[in-house]
Amino acid sequence: MDNLQLLISGLANGCVYGLIALGFVLIYKATEAVNFAQGDFMMLGAFVTIGLTNTEYMGLPFWVALPISLGVMAALGYLLDRLVIRRMFGQSQTAVVILTIALGFVIRFVAGLIWGHEPQSLENPLAGKEVSFGGLVLGLEDVAVIIVTILLTWGLYEFFNRTKLGMAMQGASQNQLAAYYMGVPVKRVQGLIWGLAGAVACVAGILFAAKGAVDPNTGLMGIKAFAAAVIGGFGSLPGALAGGLIVGVIEPFASRYVAAGYSQIAPYALLLAVLIFRPHGLFSQVRVKKV
Amino acid sequence: MRIVFKTNYMQDIRPWKDGYQLSLYLILLAVVFAAPFFMDAFYLGEMTNVLIWAIAGLGLMILTGHTGQASLGHAAFLAMGCYANIILLDAGVPFMIAFPLAGILTGIIGMVIAIPALRLHGIYLAIATMAMSILVDDIIVLTEPWTGGVGGKYAPPVNIFGFMVDRWGTPREFYYLVLVVSVIVTLGYINLLRAPLGRSFIALRDSEVSAQAMGIDVARTKAISFAISCGITGLAGALMGLFAGAFNNETFSVVISIQLLMMIVIGGLGSIHGAFFGAIIVGFLPQFLSIAKEWVGAIAGGSSVAIPGLEFGIFGMILIIFILFEPMGIYGRWFKIRTWFELFPFYRKDMFKRQKSYLKTERLR
Amino acid sequence: MSLLEIENVTLKFGGLTAVDNLSFSVEQGEVFAIVGPNGAGKSTVFNLISRFYTPINGSIHFDGHDLLKEKASDVASHGVARTFQNIELFEQATVLENLLVGRHRHRQSNFLTELFFTPSVKKQEIQSRHYVEEIIDFLDLQAYREKRIAGLPYGVRKVVEVARALATDPKLLLLDEPASGLSVEETTDMRWWIDDIRRQMGITVLMVEHDMGLVSGVSDRVLAMADGARLALGTPAEVQSDPAVIEAYLGHAA
Helix, strand or coil, X not given: CHHHHHHHHHHHHHHHHHHHHHHHHHHHHHHCCCCXXXXXHHHHHHHHHHHHHCCCCCCXXXXXXXXXXXXXXXHHHXXXXXXXXXXXXXCCHHHHHHHHHHHHHHHHHHHHHHHCCCCECCCCCCCCCEEXXXXXXXXXXXXXXXXXXXXXXXXXXXXXXXCHHHHHHHHHHHEHHHHHHCXXXXXXXXXXXXXXXXXXXXXXXHHHHHHCCECHHHHHHHHHHHHHHHHHCCCCHHHHHHHHHHHHHXXXXXXXXXXXXXXXXXXXXXXXXXXXXXXXXXXXXXXXXXX | CCCCCCCCCHHHHCCCCCHHHHHHHHHHHHHHHHHHHHCXXXXXXXXXXXXXXXXXXXXXXXXXXXXXXXXXXXXXXXXXXXXXXXHHHHCCCCHHHHHHHHHHHHHHHHHHHHHXXXXXXXXXXXXXXXXXXXXXXXXXXXXXXXXXXXXXXXXXXXXXXXXXXXCCCCHHHHHHHHHHHHHHHHHHHHHHHCCHHHHHHHHHHHCHHHHHHCCCXXXXXXXXXXXXXXXXXXXXXXXXXXHHCEECCCCCCHHHHHHHHHHHHHHCCCCHHHHHHHHHHHHHHHHHHHXXXXXXXXXXXXXXXXXXXXXXXXXXXXXXXXXXXXXXXXHHHHHHHHHHHHHCCCCCHHHHCCCCCCCECCCCC | CCCEEEEEEEEEECCEEEXXXXXXXXXXXXXXXXXXXXXXXXXXXXXXXXXXXXXXXXXXXXXXXXXXXXXXXXXXXXXXXXXXXXXXXXXXXXXXXXXXXXXHHHCCCCHHHHHCCCHHHHHHHHHHHHHHHHHHHHCXXXXXXXXXXXXXXXXXXXXXXXXXXXXXCCCEEEEECCCCCCCHHHHHXXXXXXXXXXXXXXXXXXXXXXXXXXXXXXXXXXXXXXXXXXXXXXXXXXXXXXXXXXXXXXXXXX
16 A cells, blocks of 8 residues: 555656656657756746745736746747747757756746745645545645646647647658748747647646745756656657656655665666667667668 | 968978967967966966866867767766775875876776767767766765765875975965866877877767768777766866865766856867866856956945856856857857958958758658 | 679668669779669668668678678778768868878877877878878869868869768779769769779779769769669660660659
């Protein structure tokens, strides 16, 4: 029963990792760029919602604040692409990586200026409520996190594989020039993807802040989400979620059963192992450069 | 632009273009060697710090700037060099042996780590090295008997040919130690770049397939690049440890790795100058910010307050501005300004226009 | 014995057969051209010789060496140099540096001697430059010697790629579509150069080319391919009049 409890809380954590990883993968799939600031996006999304909802700030009802903050974060993602990332069109992946790392520093700094450095929780309608299934007591927040994550992943997966826009996005990532010739508005599609990634980060942030507390350095958690994305194989949405769940579940079990000092190594050790033995994740795609 | 008519191959092979350029660098060298005579201990310490960062930057520059392999984990090698040096010193090994040995050991470890990492490209390598950098923190704690764990270690004064050198007691001697190391590393770097090995690094960076078709063994050359890069970084780490005086598992965190990479990007990837320019920014930014804060505080009338994350926030903004407007870094800007003066009034705006290349995917379905 | 012998080579990508039981040999001193429609597997043959791909069966011998036992980087050291269809130059380096990389297979120095730039390294550098300057003269690249590739026009890049391949001092030169994208004048220049490479330098040339004017102008023998397999092999005139080749080129309309 204890293990089951661990499993559930691990899964809930894993969902947040998975959602951040989903943001990485979205952007990677559509633009072949990697947004190292995705974790900081999540942190920012959480703070924006806290700023709108919590009584010490604006004190709006949660359900009113939710669409506003989603919109704000989506707009931010879109503007970011519009004003910054788009200028990097055609530059190397590494340049984008370094740019987004720098962006993360800036976001952390700005968030610290506005909301301070104390950890804060989101006031939400589910706070403190519990459900029990035959002796198993679960926080309602944990259950909500898992359900929301699964729905969101499924929705995005369907979007990419069924809708015209989703397929245009995939095409744009595979060969920008060819997609452009085929009439896909590559630039606008990229902007939409960044907006979408911003909204997904916002959802992750809300879920995270509802379960625990955020401070400006929470964004560094993005590194674990990275591990998740890599384990799942960059480029696969369900893979990202699976990777997130694996990382999330490993953590509580490692800290319970592995000697102290070794436990926090687990996600990174797994990441390195996957990179070395299955460099393209558990859902691998063949990569051969054509000459 | 001064046009040099080359009449023999040595004019091409030697590192300087003409006597004018050579004399400029000799003057610069004379100035930095004379620095202790007109600088106080505080600024000499800052200069020392800048030079140590520059050595570390040179180490990463070989790998990232010249071989094209981005590493987000070089703080791990700083740590290895630092701990190897101190552990050897504690074991009674004289500094003149312990110091180069620390570099060589770090280089060998770097090469061993490179072997699995060779299969990784671009962002995957960046992520793997980043994970490694995070793990090093934990490994230092776990290997407490050697590393002192969370409690850390203290650097003893070192004996160089009978001179006792330590950062606080004899800042001038310590400055000379760091300066000599940085000059030697720079000269070695220049030599490599004008020899086949350096060219094969550049070849790998620009096109792995055609490097291979020219007979360059990709895996071997990358491993050598890793080894040299990590070796130099190890030397910088050893000096950093001595400079800091005390250090523990948190001294060489992943943030330092990121800062190092950002530093060489700001300085200018693919140039030796870039490592030095970047180090000057990293070294003097905190001083500059504290002066600026006092200044703003004086104008605004309030007292200067500590703003956490300010340094990194500003650093991040500088980096974003450079990547967007001057991807070749400070070196690129400097080069353009120099050309402008040399060509005056014939400089054209599009002289350094980059060719836009469209992103080609490497994924196959 | 022939310089290059390819026997019964087959390569598959997933379910697609890229090269199908292909055999041919290239004699010392000849210019040998491979022609065929897009997707016929011409470039794939080059990539097999360069060891970028490994065939599922068959053998590739060059100058007495079994290339399938070698690493990709060792192919060049036996004396095979190549160019690429989409130009793979070292973009951020100058023309001179690109050609000097071509001398890499003749490197005698090692890490330590280069670190101290010993007199032997200096001597080697002078020799490399001497060799490279001759190539620069040969292909009229003097005006671009110190220029970065990134700023060069397409036609010049094509020539630099040939120059870099020649700098390796090869026995066999593989040219992957040397005339694609070139103007009529540039193509004529390329034709004379290929002729000179064979006559003056004594280098055997194997090329993939679409321009039949160039192919029939310089090559001794032509191999026509379709769907990874051999359609015809013979002199340019023979191959051009071969009914199977005409069928493959003009398709089902004929």
